[in-house]
Amino acid sequence: MVIKVAINGYGTIGKRVADAVAAQTDMEIIGVTKTRPSFGCDLAVRKGYPLYCTYDSEEKISAFADAGYVCHGGLSGLLELADVVIDCSPGKVGADNKKKYQQAGVKWIFQGGEKHAMTGMSYTSCANHHENMNAEGTRVVSCNTTGLSRTLMPLYNHCGSLKVECTMIRRAADPGDSKKGPINAIKPVLKVPSHHGPDVKTVKPEIEINSMAVAVPTTIMHVHVIIATLPEGHGLTTESILSMWRDTPRVVLMNGAETGITTTAEVMEFARDIGRTWGDLHEIFVWDDGVKLEGNTLYYFQAIHQESDVIPENVDAIRALMGAEQDWRKSVAKTDAGIAASLGL
Ligand SMILES: NC(=O)c1ccc[n+]([C@@H]2O[C@H](COP(=O)([O-])OP(=O)(O)OC[C@H]3O[C@@H](n4cnc5c(N)ncnc54)[C@H](OP(=O)(O)O)[C@@H]3O)[C@@H](O)[C@H]2O)c1
Numbered sequence: 001m002v003i004k005v006a007i008n009g010y011g012t013i014g015k016r017v018a019d020a021v022a023a024q025t026d027m028e029i030i031g032v033t034k035t036r037p038s039f040g041c042d043l044a045v046r047k048g049y050p051l052y053c054t055y056d057s058e059e060k061i062s063a064f065a066d067a068g069y070v071c072h073g074g075l076s077g078l079l080e081l082a083d084v085v086i087d088c089s090p091g092k093v094g095a096d097n098k099k100k101y102q103q104a105g106v107k108w109i110f111q112g113g114e115k116h117a118m119t120g121m122s123y124t125s126c127a128n129h130h131e132n133m134n135a136e137g138t139r140v141v142s143c144n145t146t147g148l149s150r151t152l153m154p155l156y157n158h159c160g161s162l163k164v165e166c167t168m169i170r171r172a173a174d175p176g177d178s179k180k181g182p183i184n185a186i187k188p189v190l191k192v193p194s195h196h197g198p199d200v201k202t203v204k205p206e207i208e209i210n211s212m213a214v215a216v217p218t219t220i221m222h223v224h225v226i227i228a229t230l231p232e233g234h235g236l237t238t239e240s241i242l243s244m245w246r247d248t249p250r251v252v253l254m255n256g257a258e259t260g261i262t263t264t265a266e267v268m269e270f271a272r273d274i275g276r277t278w279g280d281l282h283e284i285f286v287w288d289d290g291v292k293l294e295g296n297t298l299y300y301f302q303a304i305h306q307e308s309d310v311i312p313e314n315v316d317a318i319r320a321l322m323g324a325e326q327d328w329r330k331s332v333a334k335t336d337a338g339i340a341a342s343l344g345l
Pocket of ligand 1: 036
């Protein structure tokens, strides 16, 4: 069976998820929505994704034809054809959309801008794929939570407990966003702890974690500064932790001194060299020369490409909800191979 996937919200995340889904052999894109005939419509047309209007209003639908686009109808029409809808709308409009999905009887996946309390389930492949099997809907956690989960889960699985403090150094805005800042300041998030660390508990409640955050004037990546306390008798060394992460899907380790990749600018240049669309880096980037275990305390840095680490997670979440693959590692391998093959990599 080929899973029919609708994308509601064809923006930064939506356009990437659409391509990742279209790259899979077990799923297909049956339509994407735009609120109005703006520039993203051309991309959908070029990719061959049927274009729908976010709303059912005849006036809003006919605006697409007036601007020269073929619009196949409103959201309700798209939902009638779908098995699952990936909601990539801006955060906090989810509750209204969820009612529409439930009325239409389709499964739904929200993004990290929505609260766990609204969805009741959250998802990261390495943490709780199995708990999401056959669920009605879920939320793929934010880029930061996804990044934290990727490197903390193997540590937790080895140690059986973990206490973590982390500082999130956050990009101010996405590259295509002209409205957000700061552009000349460092802005602390004064709500302490920030939501990022505690959000990990929505996928792995057993990890004790807190975070603080600052936004800085950059658009390309987030950096995490992480201090983890391992339990007595953990039996790990810096080298064994590095090798654990080398065996972890969607984590990439490099030596800053040897490669010359010492800042997020070079990480993103490396990502552009790989050849994924938009210069995306789905993997979490860890500098191996910035990792140090001293007694029970582990120190490390990691960099997160905020626009893309969650993209393959959405594909894996579809397989979980649809009961299509129980083993998260198999789903991850299939997703990543599909994306690579579609790009000839
Ligand atoms: N950007 C990131 O770095 C990032 C990373 C991880 C998670 N997320 C999360 O992903 C979600 C989407 O973020 P984004 O960065 O992709 O936002 P975005 O670039 O602003 O795109 C949002 C899209 O949603 C559409 N939209 C607006 N109102 C809608 C509604 N009521 N129903 C359905 N669609 C609607 C917009 O359509 P039009 O363009 O047609 O107006 C736009 O294309 C958020 O929950 C965000 O927190 C974002």
